[in-house]
Amino acid sequence: MSEICCFKGHDLKFYWTINWVVILLGIFLLALTLLLFIFPKNKENQRCVVKIQVGDLSNKKEKIPTVLVFTEEDKYGLYSNLLFKYFLAEGVVCGHELFVASAKEHPDNILKELPAPLLDDTYRNELGEEATAVKSEDFQDSMKIAWRYQNLPKTEASPTSTKFGHYYDVSKTMPPELFQSRNWHSFYLPEELSLHPLPLHLPCKLTPARRAYTRLLQSIQRIIYQEGFDGSDPQKKQKNILRIGIQSLGSMLWGDDICSSDTPEDIHSLTKFLYVLRALLRKSLSACIITVPAHLIQNKAIMERVTNLSDMVVGLESFIGSERETNPLYKDYHGLVHVHQIPRLNSLICDVSDTKDLAFRLKRKLFTIERLHLPPDLSDTVSRTSKQDLAESAKLLSSGCGAMAIGKKHLDF
Amino acid sequence: ILTAAKERGQLIFLEGLKSCLDLLFGEEEQSGQPSPLQFLSEGASDLKALFDFVRTSLTPAGSDSWKGPVLLVDDLSVLLSLGAAPVAVLDFIHYCRVVVCSQLKGNIVVLVHSNEDSEDEENELVVNSLCHHSDLILWVEGLATGFCKDVHGQIKIIRRVSLELTAEKDLVQVYQYKIQDKNVTFFARGLSAAVL
Numbered sequence: 001m002s003e004i005c006c007f008k009g010h011d012l013k014f015y016w017t018i019n020w021v022v023i024l025l026g027i028f029l030l031a032l033t034l035l036l037f038i039f040p041k042n043k044e045n046q047r048c049v050v051k052i053q054v055g056d057l058s059n060k061k062e063k064i065p066t067v068l069v070f071t072e073e074d075k076y077g078l079y080s081n082l083l084f085k086y087f088l089a090e091g092v093v094c095g096h097e098l099f100v101a102s103a104k105e106h107p108d109n110i111l112k113e114l115p116a117p118l119l120d121d122t123y124r125n126e127l128g129e130e131a132t133a134v135k136s137e138d139f140q141d142s143m144k145i146a147w148r149y150q151n152l153p154k155t156e157a158s159p160t161s162t163k164f165g166h167y168y169d170v171s172k173t174m175p176p177e178l179f180q181s182r183n184w185h186s187f188y189l190p191e192e193l194s195l196h197p198l199p200l201h202l203p204c205k206l207t208p209a210r211r212a213y214t215r216l217l218q219s220i221q222r223i224i225y226q227e228g229f230d231g232s233d234p235q236k237k238q239k240n241i242l243r244i245g246i247q248s249l250g251s252m253l254w255g256d257d258i259c260s261s262d263t264p265e266d267i268h269s270l271t272k273f274l275y276v277l278r279a280l281l282r283k284s285l286s287a288c289i290i291t292v293p294a295h296l297i298q299n300k301a302i303m304e305r306v307t308n309l310s311d312m313v314v315g316l317e318s319f320i321g322s323e324r325e326t327n328p329l330y331k332d333y334h335g336l337v338h339v340h341q342i343p344r345l346n347s348l349i350c351d352v353s354d355t356k357d358l359a360f361r362l363k364r365k366l367f368t369i370e371r372l373h374l375p376p377d378l379s380d381t382v383s384r385t386s387k388q389d390l391a392e393s394a395k396l397l398s399s400g401c402g403a404m405a406i407g408k409k410h411l412d413f
Numbered sequence: 414i415l416t417a418a419k420e421r422g423q424l425i426f427l428e429g430l431k432s433c434l435d436l437l438f439g440e441e442e443q444s445g446q447p448s449p450l451q452f453l454s455e456g457a458s459d460l461k462a463l464f465d466f467v468r469t470s471l472t473p474a475g476s477d478s479w480k481g482p483v484l485l486v487d488d489l490s491v492l493l494s495l496g497a498a499p500v501a502v503l504d505f506i507h508y509c510r511v512v513v514c515s516q517l518k519g520n521i522v523v524l525v526h527s528n529e530d531s532e533d534e535e536n537e538l539v540v541n542s543l544c545h546h547s548d549l550i551l552w553v554e555g556l557a558t559g560f561c562k563d564v565h566g567q568i569k570i571i572r573r574v575s576l577e578l579t580a581e582k583d584l585v586q587v588y589q590y591k592i593q594d595k596n597v598t599f600f601a602r603g604l605s606a607a608v609l
Binding site for chain 1: 429430431433434437438453488490491493494495496526528531532533534535536560565592593594595596597
């Protein structure tokens with residue numbers, strides 16, 4: 001609600017001032033406010049979780065929450081890949097150790113393509129906040145038509161003061177010296193399989209997927225043990241966090257047939273892997289992100305089990321090639337974000353935001369996740385029918401995302 | 414409280430996540446005793462080792478035995494994910510019932526996941542047959558009308574009076590609940606603080 005109002009204010013501003021400078025400033029501020037309010041708010045999930053871990057390091061008695069973030073890939077894997085790289089880049093910037101596992105792209109290449117951090121962002125943020133403050137003051141004064149919005153509390157402005165993570169420029173890649181200075185480990189499946197042929201004593205009845213997963217688990221376990229992430233070695237000078245990223249788990253390239261057949265040879269290989277991985281994470285200081293081509297997995301029961309086994313599940317739905325691409329409701333966005341599961345850390349309840357409808361868009365330099373809203377109604381001549389169309393599709397959307405569809409029939413209280 | 418109970422031997426806790434690590438990455442053959450989660454490594458889908466662990470843990474040793482043991486199973490559904498066949502899971506629960514409920518006069522509390530439009534048939538099979546045998550079912554679900562800030566969901570308490578072969582129907586009570594940071598409040602339908 002308050003969000004829409006905020007936009008209204010800006011739009012009115014557009015009408016009144018013909019001065020181009022002000023318009024440009026307005027556009028800049030709009031972008032900035034989006035960047036400040038919305039982006040950190042929604043990237044929060046991964047970030048804040050890792051932050052919590054850092055905070056908990058000092059308090060050793062507390063149980064340290066470790067998190068398994070699970071991303072359902074969008075159809076062509078574009079945006080999930082980007083999110084994956086964001087996660088790793090944040091690790092590089094925060095000085096965490098990285099572990100990158102992939103069966104498709106060589107981990108070296110993944111690291112080379114991390115987005116470049118905007119390291120002077122603290123300075124920029126301060127500047128931005130000041131400008132926002134000035135701006136909001138002056139549009140408060142000038143609210144003559146939209147006077148009913150004048151006294152609304154500016155609750156949206158408060159989250160800017162707490163900063164989550166860093167900002168990245170997706171148009172550039174990270175300078176190599178930045179990630180080369182960090183300690184990182186890679187796991188490239190074809191390499192691993194050719195370097196170390198299977199020991200003979202292992203039973204050969206193992207499916208290829210099971211073999212690959214076992215190898216990966218052994219590799220992660222070795223690193224956790226050797227580098228002291230399991231906290232077993234208290235003399236280790238400094239505790240660090242291991243960020244694990246696993247790309248396209250469960251796809252054909254991992255030798256898994258859950259994507260190609262409805263009744264796979266070994267239906268439990270992925271869930272078993274996740275369970276053991278969870279155990280490893282629970283024992284150590286690490287966070288893990290996994291991307292999975294969920295739309296390819298034939299047997300939906302697997303996804304249900306996988307959801308139960310992970311702490312956080314986020315689905316990305318890209319509009320590329322879908323009929324929603326041309327829907328006017330989504331014309332500003334590139335896809336939808338579905339949050340399926342949120343972790344509860346040291347509390348009974350998780351932090352639930354008010355809006356469940358999230359959308360993402362990829363700008364030239366920035367990937368943002370925003371609350372989905374109807375675009376501000378700029379023209380005077382918008383016909384009533386098209387407005388209703390929009391409202392209809394908005395309704396359709398909520399039926400897709402939540403259990404709102406049967407709202408009319410039910411009355412719970 | 415729980416650690417104190419553990420030290421007194423009142424509580425025996427098998428941490429699945431930890432023991433599976435010991436099984437998969439630990440040293441071979443520590444004590445010659447099979448791990449309760451033996452089925453993980455062998456690929457055999459029988460839960461005999463797990464049941465043996467339950468039986469030896471709950472069998473009273475000497476005079477300091479506690480009356481009426483309770484077996485709590487947090488998430489039977491995970492066993493299915495780990496490759497146990499649904500029939501094996503049901504067998505396990507049946508054996509546990511024989512030992513805990515009939516021989517030791519104790520209780521069993523089991524948590525399972527379920528979803529009305531779930532496509533996981535194996536899991537639904539386990540859930541349905543568990544419901545069939547239970548004396549008391551607590552069914553926790555979200556509101557049918559969707560997310561709400563002040564009411565997080567409802568709990569259906571089903572007392573299986575019909576199991577006692579009287580002509581009565583099962584008793585069903587429905588409460589709504591709201592979860593706070595450290596506790597949960599329950600209230601009758603439509604009596605949430607936000608509505609009143």
